[in-house]
Amino acid sequence: MSTLPPGHPVVPAQPCPHHDGATPRLLYAARHGQSTVNAGIRPATPAEADDMAIELTELGARQAVALGRWFAALPPEQLPDSVLCSPYRRAAATWQLAEAELRAAGVTVPCRVTEPNLYDRFRGALSHIPADEVRQRYPEQYAAERADPLGYRPPGGESFLDVADRLAGVVDRIVADTRHRRVLIVAHDAVILLLRRLLEHLDDTATLAVAAAGLAGNASVTAWAQDADDYDYRLLYYDRRDHLPDR
Structure with missing residues (x-):
């Protein structure tokens, strides 16, 4: 069973037609559609527990289609021209389904690369174990995480600060990208939480407040605009879900 994605380089999925001169102005982050683990289906075999190989559910696939239709309906000046995708199957499948909707609508498809550092937070020995079960089976680990939610590192895993x-x-x-003005990240709820920390300069208290209010939902969209003067990003909206099907 693989634990972390291979350290392959960032490789474009197709040649980039964009030219130097652009500076990012919009940044989107979309979480993948519902996965089997999100639906409460516990991995039954080591192969199923491989985080890289977890699949979308039927609902997750519908959410990915809805995500693509939402992006396809954006004005051209808001449409992403570059996509950075997590190497995990559930994220790649989400964008593949979304991209198909852009093609069907006759919308220009963004450049796409697989970004190996966008993988989900890896919980090591505690992967796929619900919190209640961790509390019962590993009370010391449960207490350590409660004491330091952002800095706690599970055995063999990584902390939120590591992410x-x-x-x-x-x-x-x-x-630093000089080719693309509007970038979309397709990844995971932990990634989106920590992007907020980095882009909005959130301290530990503010980061934990975001998490307590609710992590980004499946196939939701979060967006930031970059200020032209100081290049900082400001949040436009978080965890937007109005494009998603009810079931």
């Missing part, structure tokens, strides 16, 4: 550290390089590359 923020690897995302910092992704943000730096987006800011």
